[in-house]
Amino acid sequence: MALTREEVRHIALLARLQLSDAEEVAITEQLDHILQHFETLAALDTSAVEPTALVVDVTTAYRDDVVVNPPAAEALRQNAPARDGDFFKVPKIIE
Amino acid sequence: MDLHRLTFERAAALLAQKAISSVELTRAVLERIRATEPEIQSFITVTEEVALTQAHAADARRARGDSGPLLGIPVGIKDIILTKGIRTTAGSKILGNFIAPYDATVTRRLLDAGAVCVGKLNCDEFAMGSSTENSAYQVTRNPWDRTRVPGGSSGGSASAIAAQQALGTLGTDTGGSIRQPAACCGVVGIKPTYGRVSRYGVVAYASSLDQVGPMAKTVTGCAHVLGTIAGHDAHDSTSANRPVPDYAAGLNGSIKGLRVGIPREYFVEGMAPDVEQAVRAAVRQLQQLGAVISDVSLPHTQYAIPAYYLIATAEASSNLARYDGIKYGLRAAEGEGLLGMYQRTRAAGFGAEVKRRIMLGTYALSAGYYDAYYLKAQKVRTLIRRDFEQVFQSQDVIVTPTAPTTAFRIGEKTSDPLQMYLSDIFTISINLAGLPGLSMPCGFDAQGMPIGLQIVGRPFEEERVLQAAYAYEQASAWHDRWPTE
Numbered sequence A: 001m002a003l004t005r006e007e008v009r010h011i012a013l014l015a016r017l018q019l020s021d022a023e024e025v026a027i028t029e030q031l032d033h034i035l036q037h038f039e040t041l042a043a044l045d046t047s048a049v050e051p052t053a054l055v056v057d058v059t060t061a062y063r064d065d066v067v068v069n070p071p072a073a074e075a076l077r078q079n080a081p082a083r084d085g086d087f088f089k090v091p092k093i094i095e
Numbered sequence B: 001m002d003l004h005r006l007t008f009e010r011a012a013a014l015l016a017q018k019a020i021s022s023v024e025l026t027r028a029v030l031e032r033i034r035a036t037e038p039e040i041q042s043f044i045t046v047t048e049e050v051a052l053t054q055a056h057a058a059d060a061r062r063a064r065g066d067s068g069p070l071l072g073i074p075v076g077i078k079d080i081i082l083t084k085g086i087r088t089t090a091g092s093k094i095l096g097n098f099i100a101p102y103d104a105t106v107t108r109r110l111l112d113a114g115a116v117c118v119g120k121l122n123c124d125e126f127a128m129g130s131s132t133e134n135s136a137y138q139v140t141r142n143p144w145d146r147t148r149v150p151g152g153s154s155g156g157s158a159s160a161i162a163a164q165q166a167l168g169t170l171g172t173d174t175g176g177s178i179r180q181p182a183a184c185c186g187v188v189g190i191k192p193t194y195g196r197v198s199r200y201g202v203v204a205y206a207s208s209l210d211q212v213g214p215m216a217k218t219v220t221g222c223a224h225v226l227g228t229i230a231g232h233d234a235h236d237s238t239s240a241n242r243p244v245p246d247y248a249a250g251l252n253g254s255i256k257g258l259r260v261g262i263p264r265e266y267f268v269e270g271m272a273p274d275v276e277q278a279v280r281a282a283v284r285q286l287q288q289l290g291a292v293i294s295d296v297s298l299p300h301t302q303y304a305i306p307a308y309y310l311i312a313t314a315e316a317s318s319n320l321a322r323y324d325g326i327k328y329g330l331r332a333a334e335g336e337g338l339l340g341m342y343q344r345t346r347a348a349g350f351g352a353e354v355k356r357r358i359m360l361g362t363y364a365l366s367a368g369y370y371d372a373y374y375l376k377a378q379k380v381r382t383l384i385r386r387d388f389e390q391v392f393q394s395q396d397v398i399v400t401p402t403a404p405t406t407a408f409r410i411g412e413k414t415s416d417p418l419q420m421y422l423s424d425i426f427t428i429s430i431n432l433a434g435l436p437g438l439s440m441p442c443g444f445d446a447q448g449m450p451i452g453l454q455i456v457g458r459p460f461e462e463e464r465v466l467q468a469a470y471a472y473e474q475a476s477a478w479h480d481r482w483p484t485e
Helices: A005-014 A021-043 A073-077 B008-016 B022-040 B048-063 B105-112 B155-162 B179-185 B219-229 B273-288 B301-322 B337-349 B352-365 B371-391 B417-422 B428-433 B462-474
Strands: B043-046 B074-078 B116-121 B168-173 B188-191 B211-216 B259-263 B292-296 B397-401 B437-444 B450-457
Touching (some): A005 A021, A005 B352, A021 B301, A021 B352, A021 B371, A021 B417, B008 B022, B022 B043, B022 B074, B022 B116, B048 B116, B074 B105, B074 B155, B105 B219, B116 B155, B155 B168, B155 B179, B155 B211, B179 B188, B179 B437, B179 B450, B188 B462, B211 B219, B259 B273, B273 B292, B273 B397, B273 B437, B273 B462, B301 B352, B301 B371, B352 B371, B397 B462, B437 B462, B450 B462
Parallel strands (some): B259 B292, B259 B397
Antiparallel strands (some): B168 B211, B188 B211, B188 B437, B397 B450, B437 B450
16 A cells, blocks of 8 residues: 555645655655555554553652742743744734 | 773772862863864764863862762763753754753753763754764764764764763663664663653653663763663653662672573674674673573564654654744744744754654554554554563573664665664664663674674663673773774
8 A cells, every 4th residue: 555645745734844846755755665664563463462652650640739940931932933022923823 | 191081980080089170181071072073073062161160160069078970070961952051952953043941850960960061962863863864963973983873863972982072971762872873883871771761851752762871981981870860850750760779889790690681583684794793702701701691582573663663753743743933943934824834944944854754653643544553563562572571581681782783884874764774673672662771892893893782671670781781891801992093
């Protein structure tokens, strides 16, 4: 089942990536080649196997709802690509 | 005395005796960096002023009676780990102007122990790669042969040790990215058990696989750094709530009776003969030291690469969604609304390999494919983990080659991404199973390139892995060799 250019365009949209025509062609070929190699997984019988999401046993860590971090707003804003005082400037969201 | 040539522990001893100062040591290391960087290119950012300030502070602390193995030692940190006030790029243009607003926990622990940060080390972009050729900034060259790669993704962390540009470094390892460059550059590197070291402040690639670990010229150096960075962190809920042993104190000891498993699936066609020879010789050496060697099997080894590249890329596609040009990092020029800005920012900021992995991961998670790819890979992960659990019922450690070949030439594997992925074959299962894994030098091939031996342990048995490594190291002389100047 070969990967099509339409599918690649759809995935690129999901991934919020703009690909050039050349990139689209290259990625379609490369991903198709890689996915074909990965077809070996299909041969394994995993019907009775549980998936592993995380290798450690973790339980949700709770703590009291009190502020523990000192204010660091300025440090967090200093990397803003566009800024207006305390605000991050962004492109218009609602047309 | 060429201070930059000192091992971590030798320097720590001389500092403790006050035979040398941290300022002297740091100056020597910075001078060495200046002399070698034009050729090697380990560093994205060298932090001379910060380092000297920290060195002075370390000497002042020592004068007040303070001590500790890290106090005053020059270290380098992979540029995927946040260092407050210092540019942190993760090897990507999308973070080219990013100044870290806080320290990663591992950074904080090193600095609190008095370490001196000499700079941020080059890596494959977002830790995606096995050669450091995917860095958006520069190609790092292997100090043993400058036409060859240092390995990746923590290539700069490994080359800096081999080129005597730092006495200890931090790297990260998601599919082999500490161990494989350690092997390529003839140094020691350890990926701890998943959860042994906090990931807070480490730019995330694959959250169920990433781990931070040390690299150094010797096992002792790694043991000291690991002991400093390891331990529970309230900021990282995947970090284990377990005490940290004194790894360096536990090194000396006999490995008589240590049960060592050699998995047959790790000696494959396509493996360089020199590599196989050196590893088998190392195994015989372990046997002479009293270890009991057995042939074992990890039957699902061949499925590790597909499973890894589906899980890791799926997690990466989610983790890298945050690079949207809004609050930090690169933002493409305005025009065509919000969606267009996202698309063009990410197109401009990410390199080809990163785009490829985001695409692969997004596909694996997308409707209609999730079950066949991502879920399937997670089930295979269970099978791989079970293989190890089974072997560890009768073996204490597993020993393998770290990589099928020694360091390849720059440009040799860049045309076929799959070829590059296959070079991770011996390291990748260890990340999937969350086990501790170490690489150390065990010889050189006919071209004089280092060969790596991998030692793998049960979860949280870093002590045993380090002991086995130390025993082999003391019985061999590979660590005494440096690249010719």
